[in-house]
Amino acid sequence: xxxxxxxxxxxxxxxxxxxxxxxxxxxxxxxxxxxxxxxxxxxxxxxxxxxxxxxxxxxxxxxxxxxxxxxxxxxxxxxxxxxxxxxxxxxxxxxxxxxxxxxxxxxxxxxxxxxxxxxxxxxxxxxxxxxxxxxxxxxxxxxxxxxxxxxxxxxxxxxxxxxxxxxxxxxxxxxxxxxxxxxxxxxxxxxxxxxxxxxxxxxxxxxxxxxxxxxxxxxxxxxxxxxxxxxxxxxxxxxxxxxxxxxxxxxxxxxxxxxxxxxxxxxxxxxxxxxxxxxxxxxxxxxxxxxxxxxxxxxxxxxxxxxxxxxxxxxxxxxxxxxxxxxxxxxxxxxxxxxxxxxxxxxxxxxxxxxxxxxxxxxxxxxxxxxxxxxxxxxxxxxxxxxxxxxxxxxxxxxxxxxxxxxxxxxxxxxxxxxxxxxxxxxxxxxxxxxxxxxxxxxxxxxxxxxxxxxxxxxxxxxxxxxxxxxxxxxxxxxxxxxxxxxxxxxxxxxxxxxxxxxxxxxxxxxxxxxxxxxxxxxxxxxxxxxxxxxxxxxxxxxxxxxxxxxxxxxxxxxxxxxxxxxxxxxxx
Amino acid sequence: xxxxxxxxxxxxxxxxxxxxxxxxxxxxxxxxxxxxxxxxxxxxxxxxxxxxxxxxxxxxxxxxxxxxxxxxxxxxxxxxxxxxxxxxxxxxxxxxxxxxxxxxxxxxxxxxxxxxxxxxxxxxxxxxxxxxxxxxxxxxxxxxxxxxxxx
Ligand code: SF4
Ligand code: SF4
Ligand code: SF4
Ligand code: FES
Numbered sequence: 001x002x003x004x005x006x007x008x009x010x011x012x013x014x015x016x017x018x019x020x021x022x023x024x025x026x027x028x029x030x031x032x033x034x035x036x037x038x039x040x041x042x043x044x045x046x047x048x049x050x051x052x053x054x055x056x057x058x059x060x061x062x063x064x065x066x067x068x069x070x071x072x073x074x075x076x077x078x079x080x081x082x083x084x085x086x087x088x089x090x091x092x093x094x095x096x097x098x099x100x101x102x103x104x105x106x107x108x109x110x111x112x113x114x115x116x117x118x119x120x121x122x123x124x125x126x127x128x129x130x131x132x133x134x135x136x137x138x139x140x141x142x143x144x145x146x147x148x149x150x151x152x153x154x155x156x157x158x159x160x161x162x163x164x165x166x167x168x169x170x171x172x173x174x175x176x177x178x179x180x181x182x183x184x185x186x187x188x189x190x191x192x193x194x195x196x197x198x199x200x201x202x203x204x205x206x207x208x209x210x211x212x213x214x215x216x217x218x219x220x221x222x223x224x225x226x227x228x229x230x231x232x233x234x235x236x237x238x239x240x241x242x243x244x245x246x247x248x249x250x251x252x253x254x255x256x257x258x259x260x261x262x263x264x265x266x267x268x269x270x271x272x273x274x275x276x277x278x279x280x281x282x283x284x285x286x287x288x289x290x291x292x293x294x295x296x297x298x299x300x301x302x303x304x305x306x307x308x309x310x311x312x313x314x315x316x317x318x319x320x321x322x323x324x325x326x327x328x329x330x331x332x333x334x335x336x337x338x339x340x341x342x343x344x345x346x347x348x349x350x351x352x353x354x355x356x357x358x359x360x361x362x363x364x365x366x367x368x369x370x371x372x373x374x375x376x377x378x379x380x381x382x383x384x385x386x387x388x389x390x391x392x393x394x395x396x397x398x399x400x401x402x403x404x405x406x407x408x409x410x411x412x413x414x415x416x417x418x419x420x421x422x423x424x425x426x427x428x429x430x431x432x433x434x435x436x437x438x439x440x441x442x443x444x445x446x447x448x449x450x451x452x453x454x455x456x457x458x459x460x461x462x463x464x465x466x467x468x469x470x471x472x473x474x475x476x477x478x479x480x481x482x483x484x485x486x487x488x489x490x491x492x493x494x495x496x497x498x499x500x501x502x503x504x505x506x507x508x509x510x511x512x513x514x515x516x517x518x519x520x521x522x523x524x525x526x527x528x529x530x531x532x533x534x535x536x537x538x539x540x541x542x543x544x545x546x547x548x549x550x551x552x553x554x555x556x557x558x559x560x561x562x563x564x565x566x567x568x569x570x571x572x573x
Numbered sequence: 574x575x576x577x578x579x580x581x582x583x584x585x586x587x588x589x590x591x592x593x594x595x596x597x598x599x600x601x602x603x604x605x606x607x608x609x610x611x612x613x614x615x616x617x618x619x620x621x622x623x624x625x626x627x628x629x630x631x632x633x634x635x636x637x638x639x640x641x642x643x644x645x646x647x648x649x650x651x652x653x654x655x656x657x658x659x660x661x662x663x664x665x666x667x668x669x670x671x672x673x674x675x676x677x678x679x680x681x682x683x684x685x686x687x688x689x690x691x692x693x694x695x696x697x698x699x700x701x702x703x704x705x706x707x708x709x710x711x712x713x714x715x716x717x718x719x720x721x722x723x724x
Contacts, residue, residue, distance in 0.1 A: 171633070181617075181623075181628040
């Protein structure tokens with residue numbers, strides 16, 4: 001690659017041709033502040049926070065969109081640059097509903113951090129202020145237009161990465177706002193609740209709905225048995241909320257912290273992830289024997305499910321009828337487990353800890369009341385859970401490791417990898433192979449479906465059958481596969497789709513920032529957990545055997561159908 | 574031909590390579606007189622552009638209307654000259670007599686009332702324009718008389 005050399009703050013730096021000045025500065029060890037720019041998401045030069053002074057240029061230049069040129073001389077913090085940045089911050093803040101102490105993004109807000117960095121102590125522009133406009137119609141997300149800085153990151157993620165297109169700038173001038181079609185409340189728009197917008201928002205203008213009070217309330221209620229389940233991805237990320245670098249799994253400490261919070265039982269969604277593999281693996285085998293409909297597509301990700309319900313309802317027959325592991329857990333906890341401890345479903349309170357904002361929507365779906373009451377009562381994201389742990393004064397990182405409770409806490413390596421894109425596929429292959437061939441699988445690691453980006457495809461020999469599989473994440477990628485299925489060009493047997501880029505470890509409820517290096521670090525932690533676990537195949541989980549012996553009887557049996565399977569709803573756009 | 578059929582025809586004739594959205598919105602408004610939601614949904618689907626974006630574009634340009642318009646279009650000038658010579662009072666009189674506020678349309682769909690920044694006839698200030706007719710040096714009390722000219 002051709003290199004060019006330029007001078008940044010008096011230091012010479014060589015970069016690849018085509019690099020931006022922003023990237024060149026980073027190579028020179030200088031961080032230029034940004035607001036609208038986000039690596040791998042958007043570079044539109046809109047906010048002008050990243051301006052620099054280029055020798056010979058009359059005006060300041062936005063470095064995020066400025067290509068570095070041979071011999072360029074750049075100053076990144078001259079008085080002129082600093083004044084311009086201060087002015088931009090002051091202008092933004094002059095129409096910003098500042099309520100940092102009560103804001104969900106307090107202490108993790110890019111605007112707040114920059115205001116501090118630039119020593120903004122007063123805001124000289126006493127302009128008109130937009131009125132407070134909070135949209136709390138969505139079960140998953142709260143939008144506050146009076147904190148929005150119009151950076152458009154959410155728009156780009158929603159349109160280009162997720163191809164949902166729920167948000168777009170509307171109106172003009174001072175009235176400009178990020179809006180749904182016809183200014184509909186988000187809860188009524190064709191939004192899939194994935195929360196990717198909340199992950200990229202630099203400020204508190206889109207945040208998860210905070211349901212922690214409901215959980216505190218339940219924990220204090222002596223008449224309720226309050227149980228909690230934790231999704232695979234949480235253990236690989238929650239330490240970040242306590243200041244740890246990404247990539248450290250803290251499973252045992254997380255369990256200990258939840259027990260300290262007062263949950264009666266700390267269970268694991270991984271138990272029902274194993275159960276999903278048994279049910280879905282059998283569903284796949286049935287569909288292969290009965291001639292379809294194929295491909296079978298996974299149904300663990302409620303953002304993905306809502307996406308196909310909105311945009312490709314004609315393909316719903318391809319989606320597995322299996323409920324997601326979180327919902328299987330809810331119905332099992334309120335039936336099988338409740339019976340064991342002599343409780344009625346209404347005496348149980350089930351809390352889910354999920355990487356996902358769409359799970360908050362999923363648990364309220366009318367299809368999810370199979371125990372007779374709402375199967376999962378409250379979903380908390382990783383971020384909310386960390387908030388509760390901090391509020392209780394628990395220092396997660398200093399706790400001794402503890403174990404999940406039986407019987408819904410036992411799980412396998414196959415279940416933990418559900419947290420990474422490709423993991424459900426790999427877990428299913430481990431089981432389907434052994435069930436079909438009745439031979440032990442030699443190599444458990446299906447590397448071909450691993451890796452977080454794009455569409456990965458593989459052909460796996462299972463007995464006489466060449467099983468063709470694919471895995472992807474991010475709804476833009478899902479669209480590619482769906483179009484291929486619709487056009488009869490996808491001869492796969494089984495496809496895994498997760499709504500969020502990278503899978504659950506990149507979920508909309510995960511710690512902020514969530515970017516590609518962070519996702520990769522979390523994936524490493526997840527695959528290490530898999531290696532560490534003594535049992536790595538779902539069908540070898542002893543409690544899975546037990547639940548079929550004592551309760552469910554057989555995969556896809558009558559009980560399974562009423563508690564573990566579901567159906568879908570066509571939705572318009 | 575029904576309106577939706579006319580819209581279909583416009584869509585068929587579109588040059589897809591040349592940013593088709595705005596021309597199509599203009600044609601749609603010519604067909605309906607405004608941009609009804611069902612037409613915008615149709616356009617979103619036909620051009621494969623998310624509805625939020627169609628809505629964003631429609632609300633960005635003041636030439637597009639999301640509500641039915643009155644048969645007669647009133648423009649009350651609020652440019653500098655008109656402002657200085659009492660344009661605001663004229664606007665208030667219009668709002669009072671029509672019982673709508675700026676940007677609105679009367680219930681009987683007779684009049685729509687808008688403001689403009691300058692009609693280029695500052696020597697007539699304050700100016701009101703109804704359809705193609707100019708009224709200059711308008712006093713608030715003359716407003717009812719002007720409105721009477723229209724059916
Ligand atoms: S968005 Fe940031 S600056 Fe605004 S109130 Fe929240 S924390 Fe404070
Ligand atoms: S939750 Fe997902 S679909 Fe909904 S607005 Fe945000 S990014 Fe778009
Ligand atoms: S909601 Fe957040 S991400 Fe979207 S434009 Fe506003 S500040 Fe940017
Ligand atoms: S970060 Fe470069 S213009 Fe916004």
